[in-house]
Amino acid sequence: MIKNIVALLLLVAFVQSARSHSGANHFQETQRSIYASIKFEDYPKGMQAIQKLDLDVTGVDKKNKIADVFVTTEQYKALKELNFRIIENKSSKALKAVDEKYKSPDEIEAILKEWEKENSDIAKLHIIGQSSEGRNIYAMKISDNVSLKEDGESAILFNSMHHAREVMSPEVTLDIIESLITNYKTDAKIKNYVDSNEIWVVPMINVDGNAKVWSGSSMWRKNTNYGHGVDINRNYPYLWGTCNGSSGWTWSSTYRGPTAGSEPESKALMNLVKTIRPVFNISYHSYSEIVIYPMGCSGSRTQTKEVVEKIGKEIGESIQYEAGTAWELLYSVDGSDIDWMYNAYQVIPYVIEVNSRSQGFQPNYDKWRDKTVQRNRAAWMKLLDRMSQSGVKGQLDATYPSPESYQIEVRTEAGEIFQNYRINPNGTFHIVLNEGKYTFTLKKGRSTVDSKVVSVESSLKNINF
Template identity: 30%
Template sequence: MMILKHMTLYILWLLIPGCLFAEVNSLVRIYTDHDTPSLYRKMQVMGADIAAADISLGYIDVILESEQQKAFSKEGYQMELLIPDINTYAAQLRAGNYLSHFHSNDEILAQMQQTAQQFPDIVALYDIGDSYLKTIGRKGFDIWAMKISDEAAMEDPSEAQVLFMANIHAREIITPGIILRLMQLLTDGYQRDPYLTHLVDHREIWLIPTLNPDGYEYVFTGNPENRDFNNRSNPDPLWWRKNMGDNDGDTVFNPRRDGVDINRNFGFKWGIDDFGSSPKISDDTFRGVSPFSEVETQIIRDFVGMHRFIISTSLHSYSNLWLYPWGYSTTDQVPTSDLNAFVALAERCVAYNGYTAEPGSALYLVNGCSDDWLYGEHGIFAFTSEVGDPFIDGFFPDTTRIEPLIHENVGPCLFLIYAAGEEPIVTCETVSDTLAPFNSQMVRAKIEKPIVLTGPVDLDSTAVTLSYRHYDNNEFTRTSMKYDPLKMEFAAEISGIGAMGKTIYYYVEASDSKGRFGTSPIGAPAAVDSFFVQGIDRVEDDIKPASVELTNFPNPFNQQTTIRFALEKSSTIRLDIYNIRGQHVRNLAAQVYPLGTFSQKWDGRDDSGYWLDSGVYYCRLVSDDEVRVQKLLIIK
């Protein structure tokens, strides 16, 4: 069930006389001719619930009552109905058991508890405070934070801390699943995947799957007792945005008067104008009566104050955007050095998922938001991911889109965990397999400085080393690499290769003056590069050519590569993918092929359908007569 089937809904609705302004709430896209800020201000004045916006494309998605729709229509705005009646739409989703595809509060906690029990050495689970409803004795929830690190019960001042949180806005139900998937990857991959193991061993990673569990529960249950006499004019709780605060103090929840937008309640630039937040309790962007008036923001304020986060990411939906400060102003900018770091980090994130990177104010003005406070008060490089394509996803994506949306955000999150460590970036030149043994093999590497987050640090040029070993030797030989200023690279020889038919494993390591180290590949020595010295027992005038050829393109690849093999005769072929540890991860073919050339695409998933992480993999082709191996490199 797709949320946004634009033209179909639009046309059908217009065919019904008088339906455009029936007494309903509708999700409407209003086109602005690129005067989005002006339109946004008009919407805020009338207290409209803004769902998403794109200044570059010139539109705003907004939930409007019939009278509000009439007002914009009279002003000549082009409008497109995305969901003509949001209550009918919500009823259809509930009747179809749509929400069962997402994680309830109870399921979130159960998964966190199970993970903490399964991985006690690297996971610690903390109750960091009570939701609003729990503080007043009306059920409510604990708000949970999980720490993942090699010494989860201790704090290591040498390890960079990173924070991820989700579900600040109740209806953004795709976001907790991203946090849970990140949790799963880091824990399941520990001691199995070298890259993930490196992150866990050298970072302190904090996860908060939902900051607004009260509002989230309201979305899930659709409890009619929490409606204002179940008035038809009130949107179904599926569309609820705020927390469940009792603004008017009457002890009865009324969606027309209660609730605070948590992402307008943080203390930095709180309430500096009435465009980036609202002073009206009835508005969806009501900022609360004072900075940190809400228990949920108080919890984050105190929690952040006890830690030393370098990077944070808050997951929202929707718009396919990757945002950074400032949100409160289109004219003020962060200092140039920090802005360069924000842009560099954001561009690497969107290179993975295709989102647009921009300051938060480019979406629309927001004051009192988490990102501005985290950066403005604590110097944390704070980002927001607006998850979901505005043309096909919205707040409630089709169930077939859940996995892609999670995947396209987990990758950037893993990158930010890596970047927070400010490790030297080591790029090692690939050493090709050689046809004959030599006494030595040259290895070259370039060392770059990381994106600077906490201050520039010099590279220790005396601490760049090459480590290597033969396949049958568990001990690495380490040698220093010399710098060539003309080529701007380091180089060293692997000596004593000698024997034929051997695989040589190697990695390069570099350190900075603070003792932080980077390797190529990341995660070494658990992850290593390699090359093969093919054995030739004797030289013949006429060497019989191989009956099987195996290649792939592109290599390295990000999302898909095509593996090609050519057969000189019919043969039973088995085509498999192995990771760098030699573990089987995917079978691509197992059948008889005739003479000819064939291709097989691989999307970087294992046999269970999970996306594999960046690193070296091997494609192994076994025919009736011989075996061929091709090295593959996934880069995300």
């Protein structure tokens, strides 16, 4: 830890000075060369101090109060001089090259195309956007009538690799696809998932950044736009750059981009979410073995926290990961995909950081790949199970033009407003709730159109207005 506040201010001044004359040849992300582990006496305060210094925090072990950072020689010297307790360090030259059994963008593209070819009855590949370097960003849709948009089926989304070096994360989403398509005809539970839902999977959002990892920059995190790159998961519009949860410095590992939603990768995911309106989302990252739910800025909670946090903790319990907000488990985050999804389109979204600190970003493939994806199956299956559990679902009939101009006010039995749910453009709604009695009031603006009192039980209930 830092001895005193003066020391902290000195290091902040050092970083700001380095930034002021940082150009293409100084203090760049590519010059980070030391991988260090810091032990804290007080974990929350220690993480807050590290975030203020705008260091590249690669992962944490919250239980043992340890954070890993990837730093330049100057940053490392400053940390030592200011008495951070560094318990381990190694040169980036000592880091092993990425295990070649992990998947490059081209390999993932080939795998997806082959799976679509072999399972065209339930799997359809979509290009949802292109990167700044012109690579396709793919999403796989899995459903029984895969070429149709079925209003009666709700959507769920899984995505991975916002950050280029996190090579295990696409393995989890590829495993989701493979598990669904290979077991569809033999496993009744899997068949029900596919027949009852529209399941969307985006295995690799940051295609350019991952290509850079494979070209030799194994610790690259951002995309490659503008030469210095942008942290795609700080680029989403909701509360972009508002709570010190990202950086405005171009060479920072958490650089949020020149404007909110500026990056082609974030635009691709935003357009997909706008189109499919998923009920749930899991964004896979690595590493730290935690489940993160919104909101990212310190002290913030979701309006529907009773549901969001309950499900998040259940997901964590299913895979033995700790669950909480980013600011509880790590540090404040702004411009994230899950905060944007929740606030823009009322998705219930989670981040799962797979693998432990001892395994890191790029663990041995043969040793850890299967163990990781098998352990994480319980989490994505839990959300697919939750699609048919407590809540209400329905669709406005044809007498209601412009369905998106209507909302459903949800009140608890005690009369408290739980949620103001905005109807989807196709007239559908799927509201996830805990069990209990609720009043559902259909409104257009301030005008009440209809109202129903419904007892929500363990199974999803269909109601219509």
